[in-house]
Amino acid sequence: MVRHILVGLDGSASSVAAAGKALSLAEQLKAQVTLLFVLQPPQVIPIGPLSGYVTTGLPQSQENVERAEAVISQVKMTRPNLEIHSRVEFGVPAEIICQQAENSGVDLIVVGARGLNTAQRFLLGSVSDRVVHTSTVPVMVVRSS
Ligand SMILES: Nc1ncnc2c1ncn2[C@@H]1O[C@H](COP(=O)(O)OP(=O)(O)O)[C@@H](O)[C@H]1O
Ligand SMILES: [Mg+2]
Secondary structure, eight states: OEEEEEEEEEEEHHHHHHHHHHHHHHHHHTEEEEEEEOOOOEEEEOOOOOTTTTEEOOOOOOHHHHHHHHHHHHHHHOOSSSOEEEEEEEHEEEEEEEEHHHHHSSSSSEEOOOOOOOTTTTSOOHHHHHHHHOOOEEEEEEEOO
């Protein structure tokens, strides 16, 4: 029985397409849905022995939380009749997705095959790859064009 579906959203078209599939499935199965958007901490990368460090990724700010909320609202608006829960969390996306799924009694995780980094040579993105390999909860990876 699938009663609770967790969807990973990162703002990419692929994740929004995955959410669409998850919501259709939830409608058919009368399952509960939670949309989870994880904001990553900025990564600090050394760029040479003398030259110091560069920081990549978005700095944590209210703006990022608002951007995440905006993506969540967009997805919610597509199914006004469904009760959709959502959360914005901070941390390493694959870890947070798997943890949340285990802690909230989720029966199915849904993620897109690709996210925001569109290197064509990879079949799966790193987040979907890690979730598939480490999750104790079943995972559905949605491949979209
Ligand atoms: N920060 C995140 N929060 C929630 N879900 C995410 C996040 N990043 C990726 N995902 C999920 O994983 C899927 C694949 O993304 P990812 O593995 O990051 O691919 P890419 O390497 O192309 O960015 C996304 O479509 C989304 O469902
Ligand atoms: Mg990504």
